[in-house]
Amino acid sequence: MMNEIAVMLFTPLIAGILAWIINVKGIRETIGVLGALVPFALLVKEYSTVVNNLYNPPTYQLTVSGFNITFKLGTLNWYFAAVASLVGVAMAFGMISTSRNSYDWLFAMMSYTGVLGVFLSWDFVSFFLLWELMTFASFMMVLKRNRHESLKYFVLSVIGAYAMLLAIALIYAKTGALNFDDIRHAMYLDAIMGGMSKSETILIFALFLTAFGVKAGAWPLHVWAPGAYSENDQSYTAFFSGALSKAGAYGFLLLYILMMVKLYYVMGPFHGHLTFAYIIAWIGAITVVVASFLAVLQEDIRKLFAYSSIGQVGYILLAFGVGTWMGFAGGLFHVLSHAVFKGLFWLVTAAIILQTGKTRFEDFGGLAEKMPITFAMSLIAVLSLAGIPPMAGFASKWLIYEAAIQAHMPLVAGAIFLGSALAFAYVVRFLYAVWFGQRPSDLEDVQEAPLPLLIGMAILAIPNVVFGVAPGLVTKYINKVLSYMLFLFGERKVDVSIVTGSYYKLVTPTGTYNALTVTLMLVVGLAIAGLIYIYGAKARRIPVTNTYQSGNPVTEDYNLSIRRNFYRPLAEALEFWLKYSFDRFYERLAGIAEDFADWLREGFYNGNVQAYSWYLAIVLLILALWGVL
Amino acid sequence: MNGQYASLLIALPLISAFFVPLIKGLGRKAVMGYLVLITAIQTGIAGWVFSEVYSTGKPIIVMAGGWKPPVGINLYIGHFAALFVLIVAIVSFFMAIFSYKAVTVEPIDKYAMLFLLLMLGATGMIATGDIFNLFVFMEITSITAYALTAYNKTGEAAEASMKYIVLGGIGSSFFLIGVALIYGATGTLNMGHIAQLAGTMNATAAQVGLALVIFGLAVEAELFPLNAWAPDAYQAAPHPITAMFSAFVVKAGLYAMARLIYILQNANGWSDILKLVIALATLTVVVAEFSALRQRDVKRMIAYSSISQVGMIAFALALGTQAGISAGVFHMVNHAIVKALLFLTVGYVGITLGGTKIENFAGLGKRMPLTALTLTIGSLAAVGIPLFNIFWSKVRILLAGVEAGYSWSVALILGASVVEAVYYLRLIHTMWFVGNGERIRENFAIGVIAIFLAALIVVIGIYPNDLWTLVQKAGQDIFNVANYISHVPLMGVGS
Amino acid sequence: MVSLLKRSLAIISILIIGYWLAQGLAGVPFGQDKMLVGHYYLQHVKEQTGAVNAVTAIVVNYRGFDTLGEVTVLFIASTGVGALLWRKKRERTAKTEGSVVLTTGVELLFPFIVMFGSYIFIHGHLTPGGGFPGGATIATAFLLLYMAFISYEIPHRLFENLEGIAGMSYVLVGLIGLAIGGYFLFDWIWQTWHWGTSNLGRLFSGGFIPVIYTIIGIKVGTELSGIVDNMLKEEVGE
Amino acid sequence: MSLPSISVYYFGAISLVLIGLYGVLVKKNLMKILISLSIMETGVNLLLISIGYVSGKSAPILSEGIGPAQAVDPIPQALVLTAIVIGVATTALALSTAMIIYEKYGTLNIEEIRRLRG
Amino acid sequence: MNALAALGEALVLIGTFFYFLSALGLIRMPDVYNRMQTSTKSATLGSLGVLVGTGLWAVGDGLSWAWFVKATVIAVFLLLTNPISAHALIRAAYKSGIPLWQGSVVDKYREHIEAKASPGAAESESTEEGGEE
Amino acid sequence: MEEASNVSRYLYTLIVLFLIWLALTASLDPQELTFGLILSAIVAAITYPIFTTRGLANLHPKRVTYAIAYVPYFLWAMIMANLDVAYRVLHPKKPIRPGVVHCKTVLKTNPGKLSLANSITLTPGTITLDVDGDDYFIHWIWVPDEVLSAKSEEEHVERASENITRPFEKFLKVIFG
Amino acid sequence: MIGIGVYLALIAIATLLSMYRFMVGPTTPDRLVAVDIMTTITTGLMVLFALYYRRMIFLDVALVYAILAFGGVIAFARYMEGGL
């Protein structure tokens, strides 16, 4: 049993290294896919063990550098790991088509191991180590393609890593523990005894917020994400955005598990909510709104989905921040749905870029005829993302919405609503601008996406539909996760059942969602629409360009169409807010740091030995004053 | 074999240095080969001493002249000294090989002598158990360092050496005043004896003496703002010597500082001094990292990086806890390996491509792939990337620092480490993603050393357990003063 | 203006530092007997080392390691100066010859000074002398030769070899101690051979002190002369 | 805060040290700085010697009627011998360095000897 | 206290007086050449007195004759070296271009140096002088 | 001025050095004597080539006698010189009339010239400024009228030499000549 | 016995005067002459101290000092004369 955790963890890494060393086309890809499949298969195999040993999960321990390292496969860990490996498998298939070098395989598989490791770790040493491995590998993926973006990602990651390290150090200093169980116990005791001061607790909280926030791409630490997601192999981005960024979300859950009581004792309640959770919820809400607005304004499909990803992870944070069981349930469900629909989106994007070489809206049009399967996949993704039943995305969003309403957080709920509206706005544009309308002449020869990529898409498309139609499959398992979490919070072995109902029907205290009914209605509706389309009056074909100018005269530089500057009026309306870019703020900060560095270097090490002697004299003087006074 | 034979650690480099004039007529190759041979033998002796100390678990006390301390001077080769003397010897051995390629400036016989004496000085500083003898070995080390800094005889080299001399001179003068005060207050110079008597010292004399001794050593240990000489000296010295400076010369100063701090822990004003060292060490890290950020000369950049790491070690050593010292020693070992590798590779690039400016490193991944790879491993390790050795010691230092209540220092150090990550990344990027060039045949011996060091970095990074166990013993050696005193065979003197 | 400010700051600083040092020194009052190990030396120096001069006994015997280091320091200086001032071709810098008064005076004084230098280092265990002042005295003799004659140069190879051999001899004497007595720098002449025990206070006593001082004297003499030689030469074109 | 009462020897020694330090801090000429360093060293040596002095006692050479009870502390004297030699060595090396600097820079003004900086 | 000691002490007194005189000359004389004239001689004789006097005094006080011998050795050394250093110093002063005191009446050395510096010119100059006579 | 044999020169140096040793140690302890002899032998071997040219001939009884006799003569001159100094220094008007005069010597050997120069330096009002071959240039604190009034160079040299070098030369000629 | 005070006083005055000349100069040879005189006086002083402490061994120190001082003065003189 124990070895299986190790095998599951390190197979991708070893496969990546082998692929890198062997580097023969075909073998490389085979090894990679096998390496991606093994953890998934093992996780599937372990499912029953995990579920049956809810309160005594499989554990794996070893000692490194005097630290005891623990891996655990609780229901929570299994859930995240399973989602990650599902996306990992899809990524591997996608990469067969999109990536043609061993470098990518090495680091993609390395980050796969890192992500799995983060989810399975049950102590801060292995957690941090694998966190760093994951960061490093993903950084290498960005570095290969864009230096500037990689630097941004690198710096923010390093800041996050060091913030986490400091937080871990503080916890270790106060509790002497690095194992999650030990920390949990110690923090629980500490909450009662009050050993750790208020400021220290808040500092730890803030540090973790920074560390996890960076990885999750939470506002205002999101600035690395658009570049890193878009300047990458898009198959890998499916994993990056779909699985890797979940590590940040997972970190927030960890925060609850490790120190909820302590944080509550220290920070207290705020209008009936946990203050610390409220902060998380708001970070999530702001992230949703900001990222969704920015996504709407993008002209590049990669950028669009990058911002969209940020916004969707914001939903998860928001859900976790609600701090109720319902919130957790919604957040956890959204982890899955976001992974599958955003993963799918990125694979679709990968296919589009692979086949057309273009990334900007203005260069697309009418691809639905050329890449029908890809189009179908993207339709599923669009529906899911936009939160249209009966896709997985709807189920999770619905749960989150319910949670926010239940928790009496109308503003947060408003953010969800606004986010959904904006999401609708940008996916509609994507749907139309890319797939419909006039096809630019240079896209006439576009072929359907290659098979491996299509397989990858299918791997992600199927759960979108299955878990959309039968969300109960997920919620049933999520109940087990919540039970485990409850056990972790309070050592109580009680089966939690937050979302009830059947496989096709979700029942919460405030509402019911019957996916089956909705599906049936949708099928009927689509059938009617199809009949109308086929037998209805033929519409006159008009050019899609120059049809929409928002009341402005048409000029060369004020030329709006669905393919170009479609949402420019919105941008103009938001002009005041867009001036404040954290991206630019950080760049300026970096500039100031560099200027400071030069000033310090030139000023202190000024080359004059007499000045240097003065430094010595000043230290002596300080010593003297210290002694004299 | 009799433990007294550990005195060969001192005797061998000395007699070998004195022998050089007699073989200088045989030419450059002979002298360089001789240098390699002697450092190899020294490594052997150090290895024997190391295994002796670690297998018996007891320090070797070398009593010069057969006099028991405090009447005679003793060497105290405990767990720390045994470990570090070995490191000194190994690094010297590697750098002797490197010198064969790297040092062409005449007079080579003088270079060999100074090289051996630099090794001797650091060995003595680490091994000695007498505070004035420490001063002597410190001067041997620093005067050799002055000479070697200026060895290239360029204006810059002389300038760097001059700065080193002036600052080192002030430092050693005040150190000696401190020694005089401590001697005046205790009547003895033996460290164990001083530790015994520290509590009975006159309070003001102890306070001033302690402060001055630490001040003097802090100059050698490159603590801000007493380290202004260091970047110049590192930059100007011949490449192998720079590696030695960073790998063990500064470590000897750090160790001496730590040793004296704990020896005098019963002295008046002790905790104040500790706080001051912590403050200076933190500033050292911050200032050095920022100074390295926009540095165009890679050798100088790594020099600043070295200073910052040294600041981190000083921070750990001054925490006043067992955990801190063990972490500090751990970092000393790791840093020695990493900086030896970095200066070796950077120096090799310098002599092969005509300089150590960042421009020289463009396209290095294509021109000298092995050098570039090992340099990359060293850089990643220096940044503290997990699975490389420095990560573990850095984590240990941070844990110990926060545990000792210096969270803000740790936060500052971490903040500065972000800067470090950036400039190393720039270097790595330049090597692999900027520029192009002809493939150059890389030197075999240097390649082997570089690979060995890089492998060591990775092996320790992946499996740090054994080293950690080892350095904990070494840390114990510094921290547990009662134990130290009990091992020094002090004879009763006085009425 | 800046200079004035700098001076004032310097003065204020050194006054404060001085005050602090004085405070510390007040803790070890002048003229008081602060000896601990010192008493031991004074009481046992004669029987344990055969030296009358306690300082010498400490320098060479009790704290021999320091002296070995001290010899090394001077060796480093000589080597370092040699390394730094090394040029392909060098000549003496002096342009005018000394008058006959100086040259003849130096010629006559030279043997006397060498003799006296030897006297100093050989009597180290009996008088305040020793290898270092003795060597310095001998080096002064060579310095005078340099001063008087513009083309004088020491025999370089001989001196360098002598320097090396002397240094090696010192270490060898120490190693013989290690072999015979089990300790590095062990005074085997006095403690194992008991040579000169009846001569306490006379020349042939003091164990290995006169031997080591002779070595040091030769070493210091050649080293300082070498330093002088290096300093008084400049590079000349080929 | 009262003025510490120290002997004139200590005072002289400290004064030399401080004069040396002053010189290093204000003199622009490298040679003067090196001389200042030497003055400092001299002061330190004097201080060392003074530490070992015992009122009314003689040099620790146990001849001419001086016994162990009549001698001053021999240790500082032994130390000073070493310290002096170290000082000489440092000075010799410093002078060589200064010679190279003068040769390469054509000046001994330390404000102009700063090619290495930053 | 015996005669020898008394003699010695007297010599010491005389010696120190000459020390004083030597330093006084150093102050009162107008230029470096004349300062050397007065101070060298007095300092040497003063040393002679102090050293030999001390030796005698010691012997008179019951210390060994070695005192006298050693003191005399030092005295002889000074007697030999002081004029040499005085000579070296005055030559250095002259060669480094320090002019004679304005009241000086003759400078044969300058003529000698100039004649040596340009042998031809010296030749013609001397013949010219000869011609005048 | 003929050079003596090496043996003679060596022996002479050895003897002088041993005498110096005796003076330095001021002891007749056999240990000192033994070592002194060995040391003298070694140092003499190194230094005799520059120490002497005439070797044992220096020890000719006549020379030794003159040398011994020269001591009181010279000491007397020196005491006179100092009284002269005392007069000039203490006199309120500082009676000086300095100048550099030119003398010649009959001495041929270097040791002779050295002794003469030193003797001049230590005696009344004169310091040897430079020696060039046979020419002595003397700084004189009170140049007498007779020298100043000399008509020719030869006369100047003659009168100056009469005053300055001659008194010593009669001894030194024998001792070093 | 007149007492050591008188000699010391005379020597002290002499040293101070020489020191004055050393400080004032005005030329470098002036200072050198002052140094020369001071070293000579110091040698005598050392011998006097030897007698005061009744330690003959100090006479050796005086001679070493005299030799080193002579070497130093000659070196400076030759330096003034036109370089070493």
Ligand code: NA
């Ligand atoms: Na004189």
Ligand code: NA
């Ligand atoms: Na003199």
